[in-house]
Amino acid sequence: MKHVLAIDIGGTKLAAGVVAQDGTIVSKGRVPTDVPKGPEQAIERLNALCRQLMAQAGNPEIAVIGIGCGGPLDPRTGVTLTPPNLPGWEDFPVVARVEKGLGKKAFIDNDANAAVLGEHLFGAGRGYQHLVYLTVSTGVGGGVILDGRLYQGMNGNAAELGHLSMSYDGWPCPCGSKGCIEAFCSGTNIARRARLTASPRLLELAGSREAITTEHVVAAVREGDAAARKVWDDTLEVLGAGVASMINAFNPQRVIIGGGVASVGPLFLEPVARIGLARAMKPLAKGVDVVPAALGDQVGVMGAAAVAFSHL
Ligand SMILES: [Zn+2]
Structure with a gap:
């Protein structure tokens, strides 16, 4: 049984694990990233x-190291570019x-590409040849498997699905474009939009306008609050x-949706599907x-492990 070392580099934590070929995590741990102290x-x-x-x-024999890291980065040179996190x-x-x-x-890929490799090898994408993976969390990321392989594009940054533009003159996005999915649908932006129309119930749940989070929106939707419902439905x-655009572009067999916002369950997944x-x-x-x-929560380490196994 081969073993790899899997490393997940994020804005708040550095997680790692020794992972066996069958997906068993033999050991795992984490330390804070402590961004201000530098890389x-x-x-x-x-x-x-x-x-x-x-x-x-x-101390098993480690075949290779796999790293998942916040992008954008260059997987061929192993260098980060301008990671916002x-x-x-x-x-x-x-x-x-x-x-x-x-x-x-060691081999590296961005965290969303690592995640789709992880789902393909160990999770909801096992046995499929054509997959679209979308993560809806603090940001919105994506990864695509075509013909059984990760689709990387010209410089390894393909499938930035959070920056598909849904409206040519829409809401501004920090990437420089307008109408991007992330600038509307990320957890950060769901909360931002909810603060604009803060209903009495949202204010009550959060304590103040500034304190409103996506969790409060979900709680208010479950209680039938109309203003929260509008933010959620939009x-x-x-x-x-x-x-729909992703299905039209890639013709996948399966679309897999992960991330903290998606983890609220059928209230999220059923309407999106x-x-x-x-x-x-x-x-x-x-x-x-x-x-x-x-x-679920193991996607960081399991994704990094899949990056490693994809190079064996
Ligand atoms: Zn954008």
């Missing part, structure tokens, strides 16, 4: 954690630093239209299912 120190903490986890696992990590050679510290070959309408399938072109919508992600 060099973070990688030192990470490498120390990895040595500890390998010892805990009984990791300020100070611009043009940082993550792969070279990890390889130097741990003495093993979100699902845009996401559903986005899913219904709208997405109704709006996609009929021959492409036929036979597609829209399902929740299976890896």
